[in-house]
Amino acid sequence: MRWVRYTTAGRTGYGILEGETIRAVEGDPFAGWNATGAQHALAAVKLEIPVVPRTFYCAGLNYVEHVIEGAKKRGETPNIPARPEIGYRANNGLIAHNETVIIPADATEKIHYEGELVAVIGKQAKNLNQSEALSCVMGWTIGNDVSERTWQRADRTFWRSKNSDTFKPMGPYIQTELDLEQAQTNVRLNGEVRTSFATGHMLFSCATFIAAMTKYITLYPGDVIWLGTDGQSPDVKSGDVVEVEITGLGTLSNPFKRAEG
Secondary structure, eight states, X not given: OEEEEEEETXXXXXXXXXXXXXXXXXXXXXXXXXXXXXXXXXXXXXXXOSOOOSSEEEEOSOSHHHHHHHHHHHTOOOOOOSSOOEEEOOGGGEEOTTOOEEXXXXXXXXXXXXXXXXXXXXXXBOSOOTTTGGGGEEEXXXXXXXXXXXXXXXXXXXXXXXXXXXXXXXXXXXXXXXXXXXXXXXXXXXXXXXXXXXXXXXXXXXXXHHHHHTTTSOBOTTOEEEOOOOSOOOOOOTTOEEEEEETTTEEEEEEEEEOOO
């Protein structure tokens, strides 16, 4: 099942996407829903971010090649993480499919993308073991973790390098089923594939992260966990379009534009 969050006629709500048609519902996939009988053409509505998360979690350095390539660029020895560690991002950075990433006027040229699988939590979870961890996942979507790398090296908390307004595109919808073993992530820059990797070849699986996280924190419906990326990004400039495609989850597309200074 594909859940979309959309706006039409001044109203924002959830619906079930079937082909190019949205079946409207009352309620949402987290707290319960009922079909209304209303339908909308996908092309006639505005897609919103598929969920406004209560808490926005992110896994860093979760693909070995990403760690190795990053270390090479810095002239360092790769330091492969020995355990899953989680970080946080800010909701102000979230934008939807087809919305524009605004590069701050004073940013350097080191603007990079990271195509990521996103787990969407569907029910409250605490103290899950690894074998049951995925039972709290309602579905999956796509994220693009935009970064300003010069600021990332300078700011200890990543507050602007990772969390500037519009730096976290997410969407286009939530897919409740995903064959992670068959999934492939392809990231295109202006129509050309620049990054491609097996989505499931993570250093630590989503289940591993959830088991580790719920030992200490409670996950709630609507929380999201971004699961990291592989490969390296070229510098992205104003006028570029980045598309993140994951098998079975569709394509998240966003243009980039530099703010006027």
